[in-house]
Amino acid sequence: MSGRVLVGVKRVIDYAVKIRVKPDNTGVVTDGVKHSMNPFCEIAVEEAVKLKEKKLVKEVVAVSCGPQQSQETIRTALAMGADRGIHVEVSGNDYETLGPLQVSKIMAALAKKEDAQIIILGKQAIDDDCNQTGQMTAALLDWPQGTFASEVTLDGDKIKVVREIDGGLETIKINTPAVLTADLRLNTPRYATLPNIMKAKKKKIANVKPADLGVNLTSKLEVLRVEDPPQRQAGMKVETVEDLVGKLKELGKV
Amino acid sequence: MANPLRSEVVRLYKNLLYLGREYPKGGDYFRDRLRAAFTKNKSVQDPEQIKAMIARGEYVARELEALYYLRKYRAMKKRYYEE
Numbered sequence: 506m507s508g509r510v511l512v513g514v515k516r517v518i519d520y521a522v523k524i525r526v527k528p529d530n531t532g533v534v535t536d537g538v539k540h541s542m543n544p545f546c547e548i549a550v551e552e553a554v555k556l557k558e559k560k561l562v563k564e565v566v567a568v569s570c571g572p573q574q575s576q577e578t579i580r581t582a583l584a585m586g587a588d589r590g591i592h593v594e595v596s597g598n599d600y601e602t603l604g605p606l607q608v609s610k611i612m613a614a615l616a617k618k619e620d621a622q623i624i625i626l627g628k629q630a631i632d633d634d635c636n637q638t639g640q641m642t643a644a645l646l647d648w649p650q651g652t653f654a655s656e657v658t659l660d661g662d663k664i665k666v667v668r669e670i671d672g673g674l675e676t677i678k679i680n681t682p683a684v685l686t687a688d689l690r691l692n693t694p695r696y697a698t699l700p701n702i703m704k705a706k707k708k709k710i711a712n713v714k715p716a717d718l719g720v721n722l723t724s725k726l727e728v729l730r731v732e733d734p735p736q737r738q739a740g741m742k743v744e745t746v747e748d749l750v751g752k753l754k755e756l757g758k759v
Numbered sequence: 760m761a762n763p764l765r766s767e768v769v770r771l772y773k774n775l776l777y778l779g780r781e782y783p784k785g786g787d788y789f790r791d792r793l794r795a796a797f798t799k800n801k802s803v804q805d806p807e808q809i810k811a812m813i814a815r816g817e818y819v820a821r822e823l824e825a826l827y828y829l830r831k832y833r834a835m836k837k838r839y840y841e842e
Contacts, residue, residue: 520834544835631838689835696824699777700770 508563510553511621512587513612514546516571516578517632532601532731533632542578545627547585547694549687552657553625554586554695561659562623564588568615570608572596576710583705584697590710591615595722599715602724604633607715609641614718616646621682623664628653628686639686649679652686764809771816772797778823783830 518524519539527534542550553565567582569575570593579590593611595603616624629636643650651657651666655674658665668675669688697705715722743749772793779789803809 520831544831631835689832689839693828696778696827698820698824699774 508561509619509621509623510556510562510565511612511616511619511624512546512550512553512565512567512582513608513624513626513638514550514567514569514578514582515543515627515630516540516569516575517543517630520544520631526731526733530730530732532728540574540577542581543627543630543632544694545629545631545687545689546578546582547627548689548691549625549627549685550582550585550587551692551694552654552685552687553623555692556623556657556659557586557588566591566619566621568593568612570595570603570611570715572600579710580702580705581697583708583710584701585695586701587708589708591619591713592710593713593715593718595715599722602726603722604724604726605635605637605641607720607722607724608638609645610720611715611718612638612642613645614720615713616642616682618718623682624648624684626684626686628688639684643684646682646684648682648684650684650686651677651679653688654685655688655690657685657691764806764813767813768797768809771813771820774820775816775823778820781827782823783826 517540518533518535519541522539525534526532550565550567553562556562557565565587567579567587567590569579569582569590571578572595576590576592579587579592583590593615612624612626615621624639624642626639626642628639639652640650642648651664651668653669654666655669656665656667660678662681663678664681664683664685665676665678666685668677669690741752743752775793776790779793780786782789800812803812
């Protein structure tokens with residue numbers, strides 16, 4: 506029983522930035538664009554740090570997969586209260602094709618290597634909106650999962666999770682070790698203020714390569730095309746109900 | 760010169776500068792106003808007054824954090840949750 510929590514954080518384009526599609530339609534413009542930690546990952550980090558502050562877990566380890574710049578995201582997690590970081594170096598073409606399957610393989614390998622009790626991830630990333638990594642990680646490790654968590658309570662060696670589902674809220678009790686994915690209302694993430702960032706500079710970030718973990722990064726998916734959503738058509742104004750019916754008939758809708 | 764308070768004031772200034780980078784009206788807008796506010800009170804000597812001003816600065820910092828959080832929360836809620 507190590508009491509260690511692994512938190513996955515992803516570096517994504519900042520939520521407030523207006524996304525532009527590349528002229529060749531192969532992806533979105535990322536060069537020179539502001540990046541930050543995925544909002545759901547922030548909530549995940551906050552939950553892990555809260556568990557540590559309540560002394561329910563002993564250590565919080567922040568993990569990110571990506572190029573050099575992913576270290577900034579890990580630093581933010583450290584500033585929020587994580588104890589140490591692990592940067593899994595993935596760059597170039599491997600990074601372009603990095604998806605939930607590869608990340609979940611990496612997380613599973615790290616969970617075994619670090620002897621983690623709980624893995625907390627954001628429910629989905631705001632750039633790819635996959636909502637798959639948590640679920641795949643749990644399947645690879647054969648661990649129970651508490652996804653879309655809006656409330657997490659540790660109860661002995663079990664975890665009570667209140668999940669946000671379409672019909673309302675569902676409460677489940679799962680064994681540890683387990684994988685949790687954070688939903689919007691789980692908590693209010695703290696801001697990584699300047700003094701905390703300064704303190705976090707002393708914390709360690711280990712460098713790992715996917716090959717060291719025995720993970721194959723080849724992707725079976727190929728992005729064919731990326732394009733803007735269709736422009737919204739301007740609406741038409743009509744004077745009377747007869748006009749409305751007439752227009753609908755014209756368009757062949759009635 | 761209220762020396763022990765000077766480092767606190769400088770720390771507050773750096774903090775607010777860092778927080779202000781994400782200000783919706785622009786980091787420059789915030790920085791200019793921050794600088795103006797601090798230089799306006801440059802000559803204040805009374806430690807009590809300085810402490811009160813530091814407290815007000817910390818209040819502004821907390822307000823900024825709340826602003827950023829609410830903006831993000833509302834954006835996420837609008838994008839991902841059908842009302």
